[in-house]
Amino acid sequence: MSDPSVVSLVHLGCARNLIDSELILGRLSERGLMISGGLEGAGTVVINTCSFIGPARAESEAAINEQLERKANGEIERVVVAGCLVQRYRRDLTESFPAVDLFAEISDYRGLASAIADMATGKTTPAYLEAGGLRAPERDAARLLATPRSYANLRISHGCDHECSFCTIPSIRGPHRSKRLVDLVSEAEELVGSGVRELVLVAEDSTAWGRDMELELPQLVEALAETDGVERVRVMYAYPNRFPWELTTLLREHPNVATYLDIPIQHTATPMLRAMRRAGSGEVVKRTLGRLQEEVPGITIRTTLLMGFPGETDEDVEEVIQLVRDHKLSRVGAFTYSQEEGTHAATLEGIVPQEVAEERHAAVLEARDAVLEEAQAARLGERFEVIVDEGSERTGTAVARAEWDAPEVDLFARIEAEGLSAGDIVQVEAVGLDEHCNHVCELVEG
Numbered sequence: 092m093s094d095p096s097v098v099s100l101v102h103l104g105c106a107r108n109l110i111d112s113e114l115i116l117g118r119l120s121e122r123g124l125m126i127s128g129g130l131e132g133a134g135t136v137v138i139n140t141c142s143f144i145g146p147a148r149a150e151s152e153a154a155i156n157e158q159l160e161r162k163a164n165g166e167i168e169r170v171v172v173a174g175c176l177v178q179r180y181r182r183d184l185t186e187s188f189p190a191v192d193l194f195a196e197i198s199d200y201r202g203l204a205s206a207i208a209d210m211a212t213g214k215t216t217p218a219y220l221e222a223g224g225l226r227a228p229e230r231d232a233a234r235l236l237a238t239p240r241s242y243a244n245l246r247i248s249h250g251c252d253h254e255c256s257f258c259t260i261p262s263i264r265g266p267h268r269s270k271r272l273v274d275l276v277s278e279a280e281e282l283v284g285s286g287v288r289e290l291v292l293v294a295e296d297s298t299a300w301g302r303d304m305e306l307e308l309p310q311l312v313e314a315l316a317e318t319d320g321v322e323r324v325r326v327m328y329a330y331p332n333r334f335p336w337e338l339t340t341l342l343r344e345h346p347n348v349a350t351y352l353d354i355p356i357q358h359t360a361t362p363m364l365r366a367m368r369r370a371g372s373g374e375v376v377k378r379t380l381g382r383l384q385e386e387v388p389g390i391t392i393r394t395t396l397l398m399g400f401p402g403e404t405d406e407d408v409e410e411v412i413q414l415v416r417d418h419k420l421s422r423v424g425a426f427t428y429s430q431e432e433g434t435h436a437a438t439l440e441g442i443v444p445q446e447v448a449e450e451r452h453a454a455v456l457e458a459r460d461a462v463l464e465e466a467q468a469a470r471l472g473e474r475f476e477v478i479v480d481e482g483s484e485r486t487g488t489a490v491a492r493a494e495w496d497a498p499e500v501d502l503f504a505r506i507e508a509e510g511l512s513a514g515d516i517v518q519v520e521a522v523g524l525d526e527h528c529n530h531v532c533e534l535v536e537g
C-alpha cells in the first residue's frame with residue numbers, strides 16, 4: 092500500500108510550466124508533504140500538463156492514463172491533474188478522466204497543496220479546483236528548483252496580448268500582466284542565494300514586460316544583471332515587433348548579460364505572417380534580425396519557425412530557408428502546424444498535407460544544421476567561459492554551456508576534467524565536436 096502523503100510530480104511542457112511544477116513542489120513541501128524524486132515510493136502523483144498543440148496534448152493524456160493504470164493496479168492511491176490541459180478544457184476534462192482524484196486550474200497552487208494534504212489524511216476534498224480568476228503576477232516564492240543549481244528560469248510576466256491565429260496560449264494564460272521589478276529582483280536574490288548563477292528570463296512575450304507599469308524590459312535586465320551574485324542573464328521569448336532597442340546596449344556591453352537572444356519569428360513570408368496574425372511583414376522580420384546582428388556583433392539569435400501553416404507555398408518555405416542561411420541562424424527550433432480548435436487558424440483553407448509539412452520542417456532543419464556545423468567548427472581552438480550544469484563527479488566529464496547556448500533547447504560543451512561541480516564558472520578551449528555538434532573542450536588552467 093503506497094503512502095498518499097508521499098508525492099511525485101510529472102512535469103510536461105515548456106520552461107514557463109516548469110516554474111509552475113517547481114512552485115507546486117514548493118507548496119507541497121510547505122504543507123509538510125514528502126516529495127519523492129521518482130515515481131517509485133509515491134502514493135500521490137501530480138501531472139502538470141501542457142496543451143499548447145496536438146502532440147503536447149496527446150503526451151499529457153498519455154501521462155494521465157499511465158498513472159490511472161498504476162492506480163488501478165494499486166501501485167498508487169491518488170492521481171492529480173494540474174496545468175494547461177485543465178485550464179484549457181476545464182470541467183470537460185473530468186468526463187474524459189473520471190478516475191482522476193483532483194483537477195486543478197492554473198493558480199498560485201496554494202489551494203492544490205492544501206487539497207492534496209487533506210486527501211492524504213483522508214479528509215474529503217473537492218474533485219475540481221477552480222482558479223477563481225486570473226493568477227496574480229506575484230512573486231514566485233517557495234519553488235523547489237528542478238533545474239541544476241547553475242541556472243534557474245525566472246518568469247517575468249504572465250499571459251499574452253498578441254492574437255497569433257494558431258496559438259491557444261492567451262486563452263490558457265490570459266492577457267499580459269508584468270511582475271513587479273522589486274519582486275523580480277528579490278526572486279533573483281533568493282535564487283542566487285541558493286547557488287544559481289544564470290537567470291533565464293521567460294514569459295509568453297518577454298519584450299512586453301513593464302509596458303503595463305510604464306517600464307521597459309532593458310530596465311529589468313539591467314537591474315537583474317546588477318544583482319549581486321548574478322553571473323549571467325539570458326532573455327528568452329522576445330517578440331520581434333515593438334522591440335525595445337535599448338536592450339542591444341546591454342546585450343553588447345554588460346558583462347552579466349548573455350550576448351544571446353531568443354526571438355521566435357514563426358515565419359518570414361509576409362502572406363504567412365498576415366495569416367498567422369503576427370505583427371509586421373517579412374521585411375520587418377529581416378530588418379529586425381539584421382539590426383540585432385549589426386548592433387550586437389557576435390550575437391547568437393535563437394528563433395522558432397512554424398512550417399506547414401494553411402496556405403503556405405514552396406516559395407514561402409524557400410524564403411524561410413534563405414533567411415536561416417542569410418542570417419546564419421544556428422539555434423533554430425521548428426514545428427509543424429497543429430490545427431487547434433477554437434483558434435482563428437483552424438477556420439482557414441489551404442490545409443497543407445502533414446507529409447508536406449514534415450518535408451518542409453526537415454528542409455528548414457537541414458539548412459539550420461549546415462549553418463550550425465559551420466558555426467561550431469569556427470569556434471574550434473577558441474577559449475571561452477562556461478557555466479557547469481552537470482559536474483564531472485560521476486563520469487569524469489562535465490556538461491557546461493557558454494553564453495551562446497540556452498539550457499534545454501540549444502547545445503552544450505563537454506569538458507573532460509575531474510573535480511568540476513554544477514555552478515562552477517571555468518575557462519575552456521574547444522578542441523573538437525561530438526556527433527551532435529556539441530563542443531568537446533579542455534579546461535584552461537588559471
Ligand code: SF4
Pocket residue numbers: 251252253254255258259260261295296330
Ligand atoms: S506571442 Fe507567442 S504566446 Fe503570444 S499569441 Fe503569439 S505565439 Fe502565442
